Amino acid sequence: MRSHDQMQKYAYELEYGSWYEDYHDEDMEATKEQLSHTKNIEYHFLYQMAYDKNNMTVGFGDEGFYDFCQVTLTDGRFPESDNEVVVSDEFSYEIGQHIYIAISDQLQEMEIVGVVHNSQPIFYDIYVASQQHYDDAYFYSDTALLPGVAFSLSDENQYGYDHNPAWVGFYTIVSCVVVxxxxxxxxxxxxxxxSTTLLKKVSENLPYCVPLA
Incomplete structure (x- = not known):
């Protein structure tokens, strides 16, 4: 490691994932079109669907989101069909239990097939298999400055780390300068x-002179 900042980056990625920014997306298709022109940037989407009857947040991530944001499977498996879900380990649900979730304004019975640990409390309580319907979307990237992308990003991750090569070099230099x-x-x-100690010792060893009358 060349700097303390890189050590911090490594530790945070192990604990919280690689993501840096969180962007509330109001126009998914326009965002995807803009992102298609970017290079050397990893990004993923998290889709919010609804709340279940207990006001637990429900959604799903795209392929790679769970690894990228360190939403880790601790038991069971991820959902593969429309009637399967995984739940956060913050709750006392068990694999095999059935819960009811409102999707597309219809109450659906879902089976819990896995348990996950969220690296951040901003992530969801319940994850379903990929769906066509969603109410909102969030964008996560490993780089704060996105070349060719017009929209601005809001920093919601206090543990994030910018992977932009220019900023990585800047952080390294700043860290070294601070040290x-x-x-x-x-x-x-x-x-x-x-110097103070030496001066004091020298003054103590000087001969004491008594002025003549």
Whole structure:
């Protein structure tokens, strides 16, 4: 590791995933068109569908979202059919239980086939298999500055890390400069203390002269 910032990046990615930004998307097709012109950027979408009768958030991610945002399967498997779900480990549900979720204004009975751990509390309580219908969408990227993309991003991840190569180099330089400044301050303080100590000892060893009357 070349800097403390890179060490922090590595630790955060292990714990929270690779994502950096969260963008509330109001026009999914326009966003996808803009993103099609970007390069060297990884991004994924999380789709919000509804709330179940207990006001638990329900949605699904695209392929790669769960690894990217570190939504980790701890038991069972991810849903494969329309009547299957996985639930967050914050709740006491068990695999094989059945719950009811309102999808497209219809109450549907769903079977729990897995349990996941969310790396961040902003993620969902219940995940379903990919659906055509969704109410809202969120965009996650590993880079804050997106070349060729007109919309702005809002930083919702305090543990994020920008993968833009220019910013990575900038962060590394800044981190090294900060360390050098800190080291210089410590050395200056040590020199001041040492000089003060030496001057004190020299003054103590000087002969005491009594002025003649």
């Amino acid at each position: 050098m400044i800190q080291a210089s301050c410590l050395m200056a303080l040590a020199l001041i203390l040492l």
